[in-house]
Amino acid sequence: MRRFALLVAVGLLLTRSAMADDTIVSWGRDNWDQVSDTPTDTGFQAIAAGDSHSLALTSDGSIVSWGRDYGGRGQSNGATR
Numbered sequence: 077m078r079r080f081a082l083l084v085a086v087g088l089l090l091t092r093s094a095m096a097d098d099t100i101v102s103w104g105r106d107n108w109d110q111v112s113d114t115p116t117d118t119g120f121q122a123i124a125a126g127d128s129h130s131l132a133l134t135s136d137g138s139i140v141s142w143g144r145d146y147g148g149r150g151q152s153n154g155a156t157r
Contacts, residue, residue: 085125092130094123100132108144115140 081093081101090104090111100123102114108128115132120140122133129143 083123085123085130087125087130088127090125090128092123092125094120094132098135102130110143113142115142 079101080096082096083094085092085094087104087110090102090106092100092102092114094100098118098120099116100114100120102111104111106112110128110130114130119135120132121135124131126143129141129145132140134140
């Protein structure tokens with residue numbers, strides 16, 4: 077089965093894609109859990125990338141953040157804020 081990326085967000089040393097199946101795929105540097113804490117659920121509508129953190133908008137309007145938590149930009153456990 078092929079998977080297609082609908083959106084791509086690029087940070088300093090990592091990249092994420094919002095896929096056609098409403099999941100997120102991340103790759104690149106993982107020194108602040110920017111890749112390993114990528115949410116595994118579905119229902120994501122949009123993504124954004126910082127240098128070492130990521131944000132995703134879910135279908136219910138909530139925002140999920142993960143990666144480096146410097147100044148409140150990310151959260152290293154993939155929690156919803």
